[in-house]
Amino acid sequence: MALLKDEVQNEVKERFKKLSGSLRLVNFTQKLECHHCEDTRRLTEEIASLSPKISAKVYNFAIDKEKAQQYKIDKIPAIVVEAEKDYGIRFFGIPGGYEFNSLISSIIDVSRGAADLSPESKDKISKITKPLHIQVFVTLTCPYCPAAVQMAHKLALESEYITSDMIESAEFPHLTNKYQVMGVPKIVINEKFGFEGALPESAFLDEIMKASK
Amino acid sequence: MELDFVLSKEEKGPAGKTELIYDLAIIGGGPAGMTAAVYAARKKLKTLLISKDLGGQVLWTTEVENYMGYQYIQGRQLMDKFKEQVRQFPIDQEIGEEVQKLSKDEKFFAILTRTGKKFRAKAVIIASGKRSRPLNVPGEKRLIGRGxxxxxxxxxxxxxxxxxxxxxxxxxxxxxxxxxxxxxxxxxxxxxxxxxxxxxxxxxxxxxxxxxxxxxxxxxxxxxxxxxxxxxxxxxxxxxxxxxxxxxxxxxxEIGLVPNSEFARSLVKLNQIGEIVVDCSNHTSIPGLFAAGDVSSVPEKQIIIAAGEGAKATLIAHQYLMRLK
Incomplete structure (x- = not known):
């Protein structure tokens, strides 16, 4: 049985009519000892089957070590959303529940090759010249988390210096411990600086700019 | 927990027509605001819906068992049904925008958002709802997100x-x-x-x-x-x-809520707890400005009441607009 219900598939197909360029979902998985790996792989393949513009590639995390290194994948399940270029957009843990919205939104943005950010935001982002790694911790039942994930992924799409990870908290307890995540969305920038809550575009970017200094 | 995949209904893109004067601007996209929008579209009013999100407080509600027509529905599913209904109509939407200030000159209401967007309208319905009330005790603010x-x-x-x-x-x-x-x-x-x-x-x-x-x-x-x-x-x-x-x-x-009325504080009469004072026809202290749902002084805050108030506010606003012509 498909993971995605018929009505969800139809709605996604409808949205995918807007896809412009082709893109690729790269999934890292393994057979054992990974709670949502199997479902994440199936999700990757089901999504790819909903549009001729999307292809899926599945790598075994334990075997395809070179590929994991190339994509800087250090935990699984993982999905990379990329076009001819890898923009640094990653989903760690299954993007289910509310985060399904983030996955679909990133696919549409990557296909377009551009993020719909305001001209002021784009101007600010263009001044970033140092690598910034954004991690957005979520739970799948958090209605405000997708806004934060989508914003971070848009920044990654816009700037070649920014990479952005969605991290599903339940899948990676060692990380929620490490970063003391007790409320979501929690945004961690460059391993050290962080803030809680989904902020509007300009405020989100202000926090990012603070960390980039 | 069963794994599900939630796809929220798509929101219309930014209106981007700042020079346009709307018949009706609706501030807030919860049950009151979305119902008001549907009624406005059916009256063929040139309508702008401006809100931080679509769904409001209901998005945080796991289970709804007292909205008629559904014995049981999840909060977000009910709001998806609302969104779907709004989507049937050509309503300009500015979702993700928070209103910073609402003012009025001789003729029109002026809306300024936090990102600096400006809109003008002949009539306005405020349906901006409420947000969580803090306890205001030592340690609370410092430990948000840390427990x-x-x-x-x-x-x-x-x-x-x-x-x-x-x-x-x-x-x-x-x-x-x-x-x-x-x-x-x-x-x-x-x-x-x-x-x-x-x-x-x-x-x-x-x-x-x-x-x-x-x-x-x-x-x-x-x-x-x-x-x-x-x-x-x-x-x-x-x-x-x-x-x-x-x-x-x-x-x-979970000690209740405070009304999101700060942006209108200098314009309209509020009650002691910050709600916008309305009469039973959703009139506020300012002609052409209406309020509906949890942000208003209407007794009892319920999804079904907010939706009803939103409908009523638009119908009364429509009468007001007809008299303007």
Whole structure:
């Protein structure tokens, strides 16, 4: 049985009519000892089957070590959303529940090759010249988390210096411990600086700019 | 938990027509605002819907069992149905925008958003709802996201096997306790009042969980403790005779709501608790400005009441606009 219900598939197909360029979902998985790996792989393949513009590639995390290194994948399940270029957009843990919205939104943005950010935001982002790694911790039942994930992924799409990870908290307890995540969305920038809550575009970017200094 | 995949209904892109003067601008996209928008579109009013999100407080509600037509529906599913209905109509939407200031010149209302966008309209319905009320006790602000939470469905998973407190005695506190009962090892339910205000049906459900839940009615919170991480809290009986320390790791604050009316404060009359004062036709103190739902002084805050008020506000606003012509 498909993971995605018929009505969800139809709605996604409808949205995918807007896809412009082709893109690729790269999934890292393994057979054992990974709670949502199997479902994440199936999700990757089901999504790819909903549009001729999307292809899926599945790598075994334990075997395809070179590929994991190339994509800087250090935990699984993982999905990379990329076009001819890898923009640094990653989903760690299954993007289910509310985060399904983030996955679909990133696919549409990557296909377009551009993020719909305001001209002021784009101007600010263009001044970033140092690598910034954004991690957005979520739970799948958090209605405000997708806004934060989508914003971070848009920044990654816009700037070649920014990479952005969605991290599903339940899948990676060692990380929620490490970063003391007790409320979501929690945004961690460059391993050290962080803030809680989904902020509007300009405020989100202000926090990012603070960390980039 | 069963894995599901939620695809929220798509929102219309930015209107981007700042020079346009709308017949009606609706501020807020919860049940009141979305219902108002549908009624406005059916009256063929040139309408702008401007809101931080579509769905409002209902997005945080796990289960809805008192919206007629649905014996049971999840909050977000109900809001998806609302969105779907709004989507049938050519309504300009500015979603993700928060209104910073609402003002009025001789003829038109002017709306300024936090990102600097400006809109003008002949009539306005404020349906901006409410947000969580803070306790205002020492430690609370510092520990937000570090053990203090206002969203139990978001953050409950972080408290597996831990002791937590839920503050409040109304429906939202009891619903939070129900979310947590499956996860936490012990729950302290603390409220300032000596009797619970929640619906009896919810109180009964929680009373079945007596092994896990300890009740502290008639207690206030003195302090939430911890430096970078919540480590406990001190509560005090309302007669101030006893204090007690609880070694909780999470505190869920569900003590009600404050109205999102700050942006209109200098323009319109508010009541003591900050709600926009309305009469039974949704009129405010300013002609052409209407209010509906939780942000207004209407008695009782319910999804079904907010939706009804939103419909009524548009119909009255429509009459007002007809007289303007």
């Amino acid at each position: 203090v939470s206002y969203c139990s469905i978001c953050d409950a998973p972080f408290f597996e096997g831990k002791e937590v407190a839920v503050i409040g005695g109304g429906n939202s506190a009891f619903e939070a306790a129900l979310d947590l009962v499956k996860i936490a090892s012990r729950i302290y339910l603390i409220d300032i009042a000596s009797s619970w205000r929640a619906d009896s049906i919810l109180v009964e459900q929680i009373e079945k969980e007596k092994k896990k839940v300890t009740f502290f009615p008639a207690h206030r919170i003195k302090e939430i403790e911890g430096k970078d991480k919540l480590q406990g809290m001190t509560i005090e009986s309302s007669n101030r005779k006893e204090t007690k320390h609880l070694s909780v790791q999470g505190v869920f604050i």
